[in-house]
Amino acid sequence: MPLTKDKKATILKTYAGAEANTGSIEGQIALLTERISQISGHLQQNKKDFSTHRGLMQLVGKRKRLLNYLQKHNLTGYRQLIEKLGIRK
Numbered sequence: 509m510p511l512t513k514d515k516k517a518t519i520l521k522t523y524a525g526a527e528a529n530t531g532s533i534e535g536q537i538a539l540l541t542e543r544i545s546q547i548s549g550h551l552q553q554n555k556k557d558f559s560t561h562r563g564l565m566q567l568v569g570k571r572k573r574l575l576n577y578l579q580k581h582n583l584t585g586y587r588q589l590i591e592k593l594g595i596r597k
Contacts, residue, residue: 511542523592533578534589540571541593 511519517527519542524535547564551557579586590596 509546511539511546515542523589533574533582534585537571537574537578537589538593540567540574541595543567544571 516539519538520527520530520535523538524530524532529535544564544567547560547567551561551564554560575586575590578589
């Protein structure tokens with residue numbers, strides 16, 4: 509199930525600062541995190557869906573690259589974002 513416009517708008521407003529700020533690193537990471545959690549739920553029910561598993565691994569890799577970029581350029585923003593999203597322990 510893809511993300512709805514309303515859901516995307518609320519995520520972007522929360523993490524990127526504005527709904528129209530779709531290109532911000534924080535907003536992109538938040539959207540990817542939401543998609544990853546949805547796909548993970550799908551894969552718990554459909555364990556043999558290997559093509560979706562491959563797509564999930566690609567999304568996780570993309571999010572990892574964006575997080576590395578954010579960590580190099582804005583360490584405080586990186587720490588705040590991972591705290592809000594709860595993706596690192």
